Amino acid sequence: MFQKTESSEFAPGFIWQVLLLTAIVFALVLFSGGLFRSPQPQAVNTPGIVVFPWTLAGAHTIENGLLAFSGKPAQPLSGRDQVRALAGLLVVAVICPTIYLLRWRRRRVSIQANHASTPWRIYDVLHGFCAVFVLFIAVAVVPIGIYAEITHQNLREAQAEQSNRDAIINEINFIAINLTQYYMLPTEIGGGNHSYSGYKLPDSSSRTQVATYVVKPSDQNVRIHAESIQYPSSWVDASVDSLGRLGQWTYEGRFK
Amino acid sequence: MEKESITIEIKQEVSITLLWIVAGVIMVSATFFLTPQTTESWPAINAAGIAAGIFLCALIAYVIRKPIVMKQRLLVGIIGVVVIGCTAFTWMKREEHAHWQADQLMKIRAVIGRGIMTVGMAPPLLKVLDAYHRQGPRKLNTLADEFKKLYPGAAVGANVHKPEGEWDELTVRVESLEPNRIVLVSQETYVKGRDPGFKNYDGKIGMLQEKYTLTERGVTHVSEN
Numbered sequence: 001m002f003q004k005t006e007s008s009e010f011a012p013g014f015i016w017q018v019l020l021l022t023a024i025v026f027a028l029v030l031f032s033g034g035l036f037r038s039p040q041p042q043a044v045n046t047p048g049i050v051v052f053p054w055t056l057a058g059a060h061t062i063e064n065g066l067l068a069f070s071g072k073p074a075q076p077l078s079g080r081d082q083v084r085a086l087a088g089l090l091v092v093a094v095i096c097p098t099i100y101l102l103r104w105r106r107r108r109v110s111i112q113a114n115h116a117s118t119p120w121r122i123y124d125v126l127h128g129f130c131a132v133f134v135l136f137i138a139v140a141v142v143p144i145g146i147y148a149e150i151t152h153q154n155l156r157e158a159q160a161e162q163s164n165r166d167a168i169i170n171e172i173n174f175i176a177i178n179l180t181q182y183y184m185l186p187t188e189i190g191g192g193n194h195s196y197s198g199y200k201l202p203d204s205s206s207r208t209q210v211a212t213y214v215v216k217p218s219d220q221n222v223r224i225h226a227e228s229i230q231y232p233s234s235w236v237d238a239s240v241d242s243l244g245r246l247g248q249w250t251y252e253g254r255f256k
Numbered sequence: 257m258e259k260e261s262i263t264i265e266i267k268q269e270v271s272i273t274l275l276w277i278v279a280g281v282i283m284v285s286a287t288f289f290l291t292p293q294t295t296e297s298w299p300a301i302n303a304a305g306i307a308a309g310i311f312l313c314a315l316i317a318y319v320i321r322k323p324i325v326m327k328q329r330l331l332v333g334i335i336g337v338v339v340i341g342c343t344a345f346t347w348m349k350r351e352e353h354a355h356w357q358a359d360q361l362m363k364i365r366a367v368i369g370r371g372i373m374t375v376g377m378a379p380p381l382l383k384v385l386d387a388y389h390r391q392g393p394r395k396l397n398t399l400a401d402e403f404k405k406l407y408p409g410a411a412v413g414a415n416v417h418k419p420e421g422e423w424d425e426l427t428v429r430v431e432s433l434e435p436n437r438i439v440l441v442s443q444e445t446y447v448k449g450r451d452p453g454f455k456n457y458d459g460k461i462g463m464l465q466e467k468y469t470l471t472e473r474g475v476t477h478v479s480e481n
Binding site for chain 2 (some may be wrong): 023052053054055056057058059060061062063065066068069071073074075076077081082085086089090093094095097098099101102103104105106108112137138141142144145148149152155156159163166170173174177178180181182184185186189190191204244
């Protein structure tokens with residue numbers, strides 16, 4: 001179908017139009033930091049060049065989460081980051097695949113017709129770049145997805161452990177309050193009259209949804225032992241002194 | 257004659273390349289900017305991503321049409337579907353993960369808030385309880401008297417928390433100050449509690465709130481929201 005021709009392969013100015021468009025997009029990606037300065041320093045850093053727009057959207061969501069943490073209102077994505085996200089998407093999903101795939105088709109059709117490929121030209125440099133880029137993205141996206149999912153699961157698991165530990169510490173704090181008031185109260189109304197001896201943990205406090213608790217009271221201090229229900233081999237130890245102060249925290253198992 | 261027809265064909269193909277790029281850039285950019293820009297960046301980025309996905313599907317369908325042989329059509333088509341599918345999966349997971357992380361921040365903030373409230377309310381009440389019972393069996397002062405010694409001028413509705421800095425926004429209000437019953441209540445101004453419909457002490461709705469009650473038998477705690 002196609003024959004080798006001495007005529008120009010391209011429409012007049014085509015290469016320059018494509019090169020210019022690509023250069024503009026790349027320039028926007030590379031130098032957008034200078035063009036669209038963010039009015040405020042950002043807590044979540046993102047790389048200068050963003051290939052996948054979800055990197056920016058994710059960072060923005062967490063940035064807004066941090067603002068909410070401090071009681072500040074959420075902010076929209078800055079103009080700089082909008083351009084960065086869009087530029088990355090255009091390079092990855094529009095410009096490079098179009099140049100690569102259409103050129104690939106032309107070469108395949110040409111080979112099928114002539115049993116020989118079309119000669120390499122200047123345009124092939126751009127095509128080669130796009131081919132490398134598209135193939136890199138295509139190959140990288142699978143491990144990126146798997147790695148992101150593994151990281152996500154690990155983070156969830158670590159957060160679940162941390163939440164369980166925090167909940168146990170919180171309950172130990174309440175046990176310590178209960179112990180302190182027992183220590184202060186006179187024996188007539190069920191207290192220890194300045195002693196922890198005889199303290200018994202209320203049933204509602206000895207087993208909760210997060211842990212089981214055992215207290216070992218002596219006269220002037222108490223040892224509290226908490227074993228996690230969610231992570232059976234993990235436990236927290238603490239002691240309460242005669243002033244009601246918690247101390248000597250020990251974390252074992254997955255809480256270590 | 258043949259050369260001219262080839263040149264025209266090539267020029268057509270080249271023009272088509274440019275047309276595809278321009279169409280794709282306009283389609284994706286228009287989708288991105290026409291989606292309402294709010295404080296949530298995902299809708300616009302997702303919409304642009306969907307537009308880019310549609311564009312890529314159309315491009316692949318165009319590229320693998322005849323006369324490309326069936327084997328290559330299948331190969332490119334399958335690779336295209338796998339790559340677009342994996343990208344979409346990773347994209348959705350990243351969105352889910354980012355929102356999860358932001359939610360975790362607020363959960364951590366709530367845990368910190370409850371902890372600060374406990375530290376801000378329980379120890380002063382235990383001090384009052386200790387002072388009250390140290391009087392022995394014949395008590396001259398009530399719990400309220402002992403409380404007022406600790407917080408001179410304290411009255412119902414007053415904030416008895418002394419801020420430790422500009423950052424310290426905690427308030428501990430006296431809800432009730434009876435001779436032998438003192439109720440302290442503390443709430444967050446922007447951290448949501450468990451029940452979104454809960455009416456807070458200051459009239460706000462759905463904020464985290466903790467309450468401590470002191471009687472001569474000790475301190476009781478209620479996590480109200």
